[in-house]
Amino acid sequence: MGVMLRCWFMDSKNNDMEKTKIRRCYSCGCTDDDCSQCIEKTGEPCRWISETLCSACYSNPDKTLECIFTEFRQFCAETYPLATEASCLEKLKHEAEELSGEVWRGERKESEILEEYVDCLMCLLDGMRRGGFTIENMRLAFLHKLAKNQKRDWIHNPKDNTYSHKKVNA
Numbered sequence: 001m002g003v004m005l006r007c008w009f010m011d012s013k014n015n016d017m018e019k020t021k022i023r024r025c026y027s028c029g030c031t032d033d034d035c036s037q038c039i040e041k042t043g044e045p046c047r048w049i050s051e052t053l054c055s056a057c058y059s060n061p062d063k064t065l066e067c068i069f070t071e072f073r074q075f076c077a078e079t080y081p082l083a084t085e086a087s088c089l090e091k092l093k094h095e096a097e098e099l100s101g102e103v104w105r106g107e108r109k110e111s112e113i114l115e116e117y118v119d120c121l122m123c124l125l126d127g128m129r130r131g132g133f134t135i136e137n138m139r140l141a142f143l144h145k146l147a148k149n150q151k152r153d154w155i156h157n158p159k160d161n162t163y164s165h166k167k168v169n170a
Contacts, residue, residue: 023048027057027067050075069125069135076126088127095119 022032030038030046038046038056046054053071076083083091099116128138152165 023051025054025057026052026070028054030054030056065139066135072122072125073129076129080126083126083130085127085131088123088130092120092123092127095123 024031025046028037028041030036035046035054035056038044038054042056046056049055049058050071052074095116099113099120102113102116125138149165154163154165156163
């Protein structure tokens with residue numbers, strides 16, 4: 001008979017630990033009633049980071065992009081049910097303007113700037129998801145676009161310090 005241990009959920013509003021309905025971590029499969037594999041991995045019982053992710057897996061460096069995207073997709077669908085592909089892009093514009101302002105003003109706290117970049121990425125990924133694209137679509141398109149860009153000639157735009165690829169006349 002295996003050791004049955006209770007996993008705990010940390011209430012993010014007041015950091016109180018409380019028992020909740022039985023959950024299952026989508027990554028390792030632990031539940032409220034059994035997190036023995038988490039104890040084997042970390043030496044202590046896990047706690048709930050979200051409805052479907054335990055603390056032992058949250059800090060797992062082996063967590064795949066697919067797992068992260070699955071959790072993110074579920075979060076967005078539940079949290080922003082009325083959002084559309086277009087509204088995600090609108091939100092992306094606001095987040096990018098906020099990030100750009102902070103970078104140009106030189107108001108840089110590394111952790112805060114990184115978080116702003118991630119806000120932009122999240123808006124973009126949610127828009128892609130709502131447009132019907134999967135993480136695999138993105139991976140393949142990214143590789144295709146990278147290969148395409150690697151074959152192009154690039155020019156520096158000194159006015160704004162950006163780069164553009166040279167246009168090829170067909």
